[in-house]
Amino acid sequence: MDSVRFDEAPRIASTKIIVAGGFGVGKTTLVGAVSEIVPLRTEALVTTESVGIDDMDSTPDKATTTVAMDFGRITLSNDLVLYLFGTPGQRRFWFMWDDLIRGAVDAIVIVDTGRLEDSFSVVDYFEAKKLPFIVAINEFDGGQRYTPDQIREALAISPGIPIMTIDARERESAKHALIRVAEFALEQLTATSRIESA
């Protein structure tokens, strides 16, 4: 084994990109399009009591429900594996996202132009978390087409944040989105490092 200096952290063996968005926007579809495995599902248990708003009238009896997160895997090299985690779409499970995004480098926020109103809070969430993200417009067939500029205006997305159009079903398109978000994360990091060292 290599000798490890005290100030040197071990080489990172795995990483993740978050695929977020409202209910049914195509998160699992995108993950499946690029993953080398059929997306797997992991679950977390929550009490309906914890779930809050949807259970205002529930009895004091605690019931549990599971929150599912779909994920895929891409082996990037012999010493690095990338996982893609789709966030649970239902709004009431968003508290799960905090656990999920810990340690993530960046995120792709998928937007369905047919239901833009679902996207506001997703964008707000990532802005608040200061996690670099890009917006990917998933063009459903027959869906209303908007230009990226129109989406930017409608969702009040900051000028620096990339917006692209994707087809979540297409491997190349999904891959392109992953590359774009990684480039963006690198640009952001370089920009902030320069400011710090200036």
Add this chain to the structure above:
Amino acid sequence: MGIDPPDAPVADVDDGDSIHVASIVRPYALTKGRTAPRVDLPVEATIEVVSAEKVGDDIGRSILDLCAAQNPSVAEIAAQLRQPLGVTRVLLADLVDVGAVSVRATLTDRATDRQRHDLIERTLRGLRAL
């Protein structure tokens, strides 16, 4: 107990998994009721076998078999065991404690810009080569 407002993070939920349910949810019997792992186990962290000798129980053995075959992530182990994430984390933390497995490095809050930079560059290189 109060009802949380719609978008507020939910208090009392440990690490994303509920800690209220230990007594009523069967999977937690596997963890003898414990719900909070002492080891940091991000969903993407991969696990490798260090020493298989110290593990006697069935569930521990099946985790070791999974890890020996493919160095899976915490999320993959949970999916394959068909156990919730919280339960899986507790079981894995036990295996870490006895020195049976180790957790490979992932990005942490303590990472330097340089480490971040290296990781993103390695990620980009891999993605472009796909």
